[in-house]
Amino acid sequence: MMSGNINSDEALFSLDIGTRTVIGTVGVVRDKKFHVISEKFTEHEERAMIDGQIHDISLVARAVNKVKSELEEELGFKLEKVAIAAAGRFLRTTTVKSEINIDDDKEIDKELIRSLELTAVKVAEEEVNKNTVGKLYCVGYSVKNYFLNGYAISNLLAHKGQNITAEVIATFLPRSVVDSLYAVTKKVGLSVTNLTLEPIAAMEAAIPQNLRLLNLALVDIGAGTSDIAISSNETISAYGMVAMAGDKVTEAIARACLVDFNGAEKIKKQMDSKKEVDFVDVLGIENTVSYDEIIKIIKPVVEKLSEEIANKIIELNGSKAPNAVFLVGGGAHTLLLKDLLAEKINIPEKRIAIKGRESVTDCVCIDNNLGSTGVTVLGIALVAIKKYGGDFIDVFLNSSVVSLFNSKKNTVMDVIMQAGINPKVLIGRNGNNIRFKLNGSKRVSFGKIGKSAIIKINGLLGSMESDIRENDKIEIEFSQNGENAKAVIKDYVKDVNSIGFYLNGEIQNLEPIFIANGEKTDINYEILDGDDINTIFSQTIGQYKRYVNNNINVEYYINDEKLSDDYIIKEGDKIQSKEKLNENMNVKTIDNEKNTSIENKNEISSEVLNEEKVKYGAIEVVVNDKKIILEGKKEYVFVDIFNYINFDLTTLKGRIVLKLNGEKAGYNNILKNGDIIEARWE
Incomplete structure (x- = not known):
């Protein structure tokens, strides 16, 4: 014992308040190790705690006070401060999926991934809040799976896509739990200097920092x-709890052997070292139970326990087995547990080890009789020694105070989660792009680039992964989304100059015609996503007839010389027009007023003429159930038919319908001899 030379100010008191027992340890730091100078252990007089939950504060306080008083008597000074831990029973864990739509032209970076994870944690908090009253603190989360465009992917970084999803398992601690623990300590005159979680404390004691690079449970x-x-990766990545442990095994023995709970507990403990155990049942009858009989009694319960633990480990570890499993606590020595746990997790039994106090390298103990039961209380002390601070730390976020549960190395991301900030305001989205077709070619008008959030810690640039400490001043300039793309036809027309000429002595101008999704529009039309835009510039006599004058029965002349439909109108041309005579309209339907004999004669002549024209590069098509011959060009496109039919494009009469051989057509579709064409307004 070193207690005679110990100053009360340098002594550290840690307390493990368990379901059946309370363990108090007092020690000091010497040569970078925690030296235990006094330790006391007691069991609750009644079942004041069930499954880790405090049911009777007064009864729990009585057990704590007994341990405290015995320690004070042995040490010779009063204990006023204590380090404690909240049991895993209080943790609320849930698994959720969250997705966000992203710009498919932008690579996925770390900030976007963190924003996705934050969104998922926020969803998880909302889910837990449905069944929990009061404030919650996120004490950890891990990503089980990422998805890109609906498909599972191991790493999103640097990929591109339209949609990303994260499946996250997150753990929260209700503030009410902290309050109940404080009520017990206050009742016995103790103030809490440090609050951690029991899984963290056990990890601190049993698994040194250098081993946490490995994936361990x-x-x-x-x-x-x-x-x-x-x-994993030098940190505690996930926490969880199974509401089943050693008491379930004890209860199975009690039922089978007809003894009370304490009697069953004695049988269970003695069976570890004996082949047979004698006991007296509730009827006063002396009995003997063998090892094999006990195994038969407890196997179904232990199998269930191992299955629950294995499933939770795999769930917390992203649906895969860890490299190794360490067991601590009074139930770690439960018969059959190691074998069955190895089988359920599907790892070799040698990779499951029971950690006792002798393996806690940072502690020097008076004795190690408590074994694995006394590991967590040492971990509580070690966590406090590392000066994580109190149970909460305060930081300033944009001048507002945010309190964090101080169970681990906190980052800006933890502050954002605790402050309840919507993760969407951290990542600036680019404006929406507009994809459309222009004269058959695919075009894209890009939205403006968004501006991501700027994070500063004490005036210096940081990120969501930056570490923070007590009283840090964090400033976040929230993101700004880019403006959506805007596009008008005039942005994509390089030359909109008109051609001026004289027609019958009057000035005329040839200007481009614009068609949006089959409907005539103007140069200032605002293009929408998915639009099909076509521009037509009437430069020839044929195009002028079709798109401007809308009359193919007019002939045009310069100096009494007839102009063909292919003639390109030039600036300053002086053109005269004359109505075409009926006898020259060999491609029009014969006037119904003519007699039958003349009609038949003309039809025969027309057929002969058509055959001749087809031979010399002309093609015959059917437009709106009428035969038309196109001539004068080597190749014809859909738009050429308007030079041969009476169809007014200059006056909007609804939505234009264009079909070629029964299929939807565009102005630039190539025509072949015999094609069936439909052009109409609807």
């Missing part, structure tokens, strides 16, 4: 609950 099997912590 630690299970603290107590009387009422089995607390679980997962380590």
Whole structure:
């Protein structure tokens, strides 16, 4: 004992308040190790706690006060401060999915991934809040799966897509739990200097920091609950709890052997070292139970316990087995547990180890008789020694105070989560793009680039992953979304100059015609996503007839010389027009007023003429159930038919319908001999 030379100010008092027992340890730091100078242990007089939950504050306070008084008597000074831990029983864990739509032209970066995770944690908090009253503190989360455009992917970084999803398991601690623990300590005259979580404390004691690079699971099997912590990448990545532990095994023995709970507990403990155990049942009859009989009694319960623990470990660890599993707590020595747990997790039994006090390298103990039961109380002390601070730390976020549960290394991301900030305001989205077709070619008008949030810590640039400490001043300039793309036809027309010419002595101008989704529009039309835009510039006599004058029965002349439909109108041309005579309209339907004999004669002549024209590069098509011959060009496109039919494009009469051989057509579709064409307004 070193207590005679110990100053009360340098002594550290840690307390493990369990379902069946209370363990108090007092020690000091010497040579960077925690030296235990006094330790006391007691059991609750009654079942004041069930499954880790305080049911009777007065009864729990009585047990705590007994331990405290015995320690004070042995040490010779009063204990006023204590380090404690909240049981895993109080943790609220849930699994959720959250998705966000992203710009498919932008690579996914770390900030976007963090924003996705934050969104998922926020959803998880809302889910837990449905069944929990009061404030919650997020004490940890881990990502089970990422998805890109609906497909699972191991890493989103640097990919592109339209949609990303994260499946997250998050753990929360209700503030009410902290209040109930404080009520017990206050009742016995103690103030709390540090509050941690039991899984963290057990991890601190059993798994040194240098081993946490490995993916390990630690299970603290107590009387009422089995607390679980997962380590990876030098941190504790997830927590969980199974509401089943050693008491379930004791209850099975009590029922089978007809003894009370305490009697069953004695049988269970003695069976670890004996082949047979004698006991007296509730009827006063002396009995003997063998090892094999006990195994038969407890196997179904232990199998269920191992299955629950294994499933929770795999769930917390992202649906995969860890590299190894460490067991601590009074229930760690439960018969059959190691074998069955190895089988359920599907790892070799040698990768499951029971950690006792002798393996806690940072502690020097008076004795190690408590074994794995006394590991967590040492961890509580070690967490306090590392000076994580009090149970909460305060930081300033945009001048407002935010309190964080101080169970781990906190980051800006933790502050954002606790402050309830919507993660969407942290990532600036680019404005929506507009995709459309222009004269058959795909075009894109890009939205403006968004501005991501700017994070400063004490005036210096930081990120969501930056570490924060007590009283840090965090300033966040929230993101700004980029403006959506805006596009008008005139932005994509390089030359809109008109051609001026004289027609019958009057000035005329040829200007471009614009068609949006089959309907005539103007140069200032605002293009929408998915639009089909076509521009037509009437430069020839044929195009002028079709799109401007809308009359193919007019002939045009310069100096009494007839102009063909292919003639390109030039600036300053002086053109005269004359109505075409009926006898020259060989491609029009014969006037119904003519007699039958003349009609038949003309039809025969027309057929012969058509055959001749087809031979010399002309093609025959059917437009709106009438035969038309196109001539004078090597190749014809859909728009050429308007030079040969009476169809007014200059006056809007609804939505234009264009079909080629029964299929939807565009102005630039190539025509072939015999094509069936439909052009109409609807």
